[in-house]
Amino acid sequence: MASEKLQVIPLGGLGEFGMNCLALRYGDDILVIDAGLMFPEEELLGVDIVVPDISYLVENRDKVRAILLTHGHEDHIGGLPWILSELNVPVYGTEFTLAYVEGKLEEHRLLDDAELIEMLPGRQFGIGPFTVRPIRVTHSLVDCVALAITTPLGVVLHTGDFKIDLSSPDGHPFDLQAFAELGKQGVLLHLQDSTNVDRPGFTPGERAVIPRLDDIFAATKKRLFFSCFSSSIHRIKIAMDLAYKHNRKVALIGRSMDNSTEIAQDLGYIEPPQGLIIHPSKIKEYAPHEVCVMISGTQGEPMSALSRAAVDNHKYAKIEAGDTVLLSSRVIPGNEKSIYRVIDHLERRDARVIHDDGTNGLIHVSGHGSAEELRMMINLTQPKYFIPVHGDYRHLKRHVELAKSTGIPEKVLLLEDGDVLEIDSRGAEKVGKVNVGRVCIDNNSTADVVLDTVIRDRKHLGSDGLFLPIIAINKQTGAIEGMPEITTRGFVADDPELLRNARDVVRRTIEESSGEERKDYGVMKDKVRGDLKRFIQKNANRRPLIMPIILEL
Template identity: 75%
Template sequence: MAHDNLKIIPLGGLGEFGMNCMALRWKDDILVIDAGLMFPESELLGVDIVVPDISYLVENRRMVRGIVLTHGHEDHIGGLPWILSELNVPVYGTEFTLAYVEGKLEEHKLLDDTELIEIAPGSKFTIGPFTVEPIRVTHSLVDCVALAIETPVGVVVHTGDFKVDLSPPDGKAFDLHKFAEYGKRGVLALLQDSTNVDRPGYTPSEWSVKPRLDEIFSRTKKKLFFSCFSSSIYRMGIALDLAHQHGRKVAIIGRSMVESSEIAQDLGYINISPGLIINPGQIGDHAPENVMVLISGTQGEPMSALSRAAVDNHKHARISPGDTVLLSSRVIPGNEKSIYRVIDHLCRRDAQVIFDDGASGLIHVSGHASQEEQRLMINLLRPKFFIPVHGDYRHLKKHAELAKSMGVVDAAILIEDGDVLEVNANEARKTGKVTAGRVCIDSGSSADVVADIVIRDRRHLSEDGIVLPILTINKLSGKVERLPELVTRGFVGADPAMLEEARKVVGLTLENSSAEEKADYGVIKEKIRIDLKRYIQKNTSRRPLIMPVILEI
């Protein structure tokens, strides 16, 4: 009977924010929802991005029928290049989402080999045994959808990221009616976004930022630098409209901001008045009170346009005393230091900095549903089983409790990455685990996977430094020419007396080794490493990385 259950298998995004990836499996067919990344915590030294471990999909590659994307944020599409390098499957997404995906795949030279299939709200399509209907939802990005997936055991609804905005700037409102229709027909399982489960009430509409932004435009006497997430197309549109109303020309600076604005303009999400946009090189040709600079770098990213402008290191973006810098975004947890560092630099230049400090009026609104909207969705769909997704464990737990307290679901089930939840018309139960976790990527020229041992070594180096015992061995006689040298870097406690003793320890190790051991460089290096490690740990309580080096002369 187990073969006739639908398996719901999260591979990322349940137990952390980011790298959202969910697999639905019916017999020998697997449908994947989203393929995101997350940005690393500071302890993942030197790692650029983190993607989900897709060992399960690779092991079952012949069953994977396609990847369906809910929207174009990095935590939902950023892992695609790494997944598609392992699995050559079609990718389904809305027009705007696929425009972002194309740029990403082109960068990784995967575009020509990938089949991209455009989907639209209300138009059903079939992937194996699954019939999928995208449903229009609103979020901080445009062209976002939830997915109603008809499976052989019932309908599963995956909300993606959403909030209920009935009057978004693009006029494409959240489709309450479609959700209500599915609720009347009956929903087996609802997988719902948990991000803002801590927030009571409703999340304000995107329009709610306009009054405060209008007021800031009115009282800004010199240049206005407007920074928001490059994917905040609604916010960008509002800023451009206000610039036009207040007689300001607009220069767009920062690669991600330029790319997003071009895509949004091409697809009709932003309408720019003729003559409004100027080249960044023309900023100095206009009076400061007639210029707005739309600039990327709202999270204080070290090489972003705003970070460079804040230290006078940008060719075109020059911040002068009296200019206003507006950060229309939230502080993403973990980015506080870099953001406040940029704000400090801006203040040193006598700029007025406005950021989301809880002052009167909104300059940023969330793209995620608060508690009342989450309740509204549960009431509309009245699912048999409720499964919270997208969030740390505490968010998932609180969301499950919220659903239970409403009394409209049969069961609220908490699952995490790697859990296998088997569902049929009568029951849902956890039946096992698959391999899940995170894969660390150094996205240099070759985008290499960083193994755990590498991160461990980096942490080791950062905490206790490195010690290099250098041995000089005569190639002909095989004898050690002189007492070993010790070179240290980043190692605290390396006073001359202690180093001299450490040299003697290495010399003693060599004396007590046979000619055969000395001839085998691998063996002698390991003996030196063990003896030196023991000596240093005993005398300094530190554990530097010890790497013996043998020079032949």
Template identity: 75%
Template sequence: MTNGKLQIIPLGGLGEFGMNCMALRWQDDIVVIDAGLMFPESELLGVDIVVPDITYLIENKEHVRGILLTHGHEDHIGGLPWILSELNVPVYGTEFTLAYVEGKLEEHKMLDETELIEMMPGGRFTLGPFTIEPIRVTHSLVDCVALAIETPVGVVVHTGDFKIDLSPPDGKAFDLHKFAEYGKRGVLLLLQDSTNVDRQGYTPSEWSVKPRLDEIFSRTKKKLFFSCFSSSIYRMRIAMDLAFHHGRKVAVIGRSMVESSEIAQDLGYLDIPNGLLIHPGQIADHAPENVMVLISGTQGEPMSALSRAAVDNHKHARIAPGDTVLLSSRVIPGNEKSIYRVIDHLYRRDAHVIFDDGHAGLIHVSGHASQEEQRLMINLLRPKFFIPVHGDYRHLKKHAEIAQSMGVVDLAMVIEDGDVVELTRDDIRKTGTVTAGRVCIDSGSTADVVEDLVIRDRRHLSEDGFVIPILTINKLTGMVERQPEVISRGFVGGDPELIETARQVVARTLEESSAEEKADYGVIKEKIRIDLKRYIQKNTSRRPLIMPVILEI
């Protein structure tokens, strides 16, 4: 079929951030690297996640030997339930990555029928004509690997997400020696993470946040709310060490934060001293200066623990005047509005808020390599050919230019999702394309696939119609000026009695919401949508499109 040529076929992650998925093919054998998702832009109404179009893999399902995972972030493992519903193949990952995968597959009731195989850095294994060696790399998550794949035409190295951290908090350093060994033996192709190609210099070590965080801990007089990505195990470890050192008990709040910390404890990445952790219900039993709350919601997600705490709507997390809230994370582009909205709420509570404001000293470091580390990796491996991965087109283009300008690689090539690249020992060229693109999935279910947004919306409206709750809110007072109205069109079961009860559901949601929540349209719309969706589904088994409208007066 390929007559002695190796094919590289990206299906996601080249031309966008997220949705990372790449196929390597030699004749009748295919291995897939990563199976990620992407969170939708705001214009994709009603879509919860976006996954790669795997038509090519489905068409060749009898040739797919397995899925290799570089690490456990959503943009690398989040598409697995969807992909595995079409392809029943083994999944290979490190111990920590597979712990995340297990939780995800259990949620989708797919764990029992999926074969999960642990791979260890340095432990070589064979899949068809491919011999794979995972190599330890460092990132913002633990237990991450690059993949060195020996193929009949030469070695292909896929870095996964990485930065070069020689002293990470878990002591498992980036394996420079192994990369240098491969460089001496000869590398045909390097596929390298492009995320931070715009940043010059080096990305600091995870430890570099500790001095500034230590200073914040020592200055904080009341409760300290510490928020970071729930997958930032290193950051959680540093925060817990500092809490112990400063005599603070730790309460963990937020589902994702609780799950991650439990997995990290089970696998030995978090060594928590006896008596340090308290139940969230015990926060009030301790003096404020003796408590740290590790809380999820660093991106301002409307129903996250921090967003709810910021408007006094959390059972245990109460933010009082003088408390400190530390957001130890970066602002992901597109989330600025929701993050600053939460920060506004926190300031209204007279909390002291610390976020990435350019202050001297770091409260967050990236998990991705900057330009000098990217150059170092290229110099270590000295690949014949180079293809940048993970990023928008401008990142890929700039990365290829940097690699080419170093005089190490013969050819740096920019490719995008769906391109087919063929390699021999001496040549690399684009030879065609396969079907690639995005598949939109509604409500996180593997069943509700949206082939095309327009078709999906038309089908959704034609089957279940739509329901529009209309609220009139006074912007200054946050008061509801008149009774909410509920309008439905094309909604089967929209009899007057049901609509009247739906109106009461909306009214009750409003009554149970604080003035501040009502002034925060993102939160109030989401609360109304969830409550109304639950009521309508329960009483009619229908799923109309629910679009709350707020009239501001």
């Protein structure tokens, strides 16, 4: 019976933005779709990235056949180093996606052992009982695909991130015909991107920004600093074309901007005219109206090129009064403070800052389909079952309502991370859960996992400070030597008597302990910590992190 059941198990990306990862299991064969990361919320102090808990995959490592990538954004490939350090399985992706992956794996010294296999839109290939057909979709990045996976029970369609753009700047439009053909053949299950479900209508195509950007290029009298997501290859190409049209040289500033542009040029997505791109050191050799600086840091990242230029701390990017700074991107929720801080610095430099769409035309368009595109895809594919993916719970809920309103899917299911959906000849039902969660990583290293206890300690330090009682104990007699010392960090005591009384508490704790307890420093630290905790909470209404230190004399 097990071989006649298909299981769909989201490990991340359902109930949050980012960390997209889903397991598709038939019998003893598992395919993993995407391996993303998520950037931490403010409360995850000191954490660099968050990746999905892959306990389920590790427990079933002998069944995992491959990882399939829909595209190269961090929320779909950023968790690969973590997963590949645990599971060395083949990774399939399009040419551009694998170029990003190679750089990421090389950074983590995993590239030599990785098996990266290129997949081409429209060309089928087999993995165990599955037949995979990548289908061209359009998004804010290039070379993106949806995955139509034929299983013994029927076709599972995973859209990845998409919008329907039939006039993509790279000449590779959304493949509507392929999805219409799938609908005629029959789709068992459709998993669809929920990001823009609450936006009515259709998302404009990438070319929709050209008129407004063209006006900005024409109206700018001095230097133009153009900032967008470094992965927005379409936008970079449009900016370069406009710079050429308006007789401006282009200087690329920022590591991510450099890397993405280099990959895009190598693969033929950007073909700048000879002499258009200049080294940043040459900027000063041209008149201000002859230069367009493409600079990374559109989200106000503290060490980004734009942030440093905004405070006049960049070697090449010098922003002067009358220069124009264009932020051709959306504000990612949570980044508002850092973005507006950079804008404030730019305004102090008397730069003209353009950072929203306004009423005069678009300077940015989303890479995700809006409600009518989502509805159109359901109408095209005619799925039997439907599951919304990629979004917070409210987005998934809204997407369920949209799918039901079409009257097409026989069953619409709302899944969350860890839910196990089982499909067989009798229907589709949730049958249980697997262990999922978030793994916090420091220093972008697969080795430096941050435990919940560490996060809790960091919160303690940030809110109530650190209390370090230092106690000297005679090794032979177990007697306390002198008065305990107390060092604090980030702890402010209003009462000058508090520290003296705290030393008395520590001394009494030691003196009232038995000789046997005094020789067990683990026991003594716990007793001192407990007595001090009660004393400080009662007298100062604070809960600092208490770390007793015992010196053996």
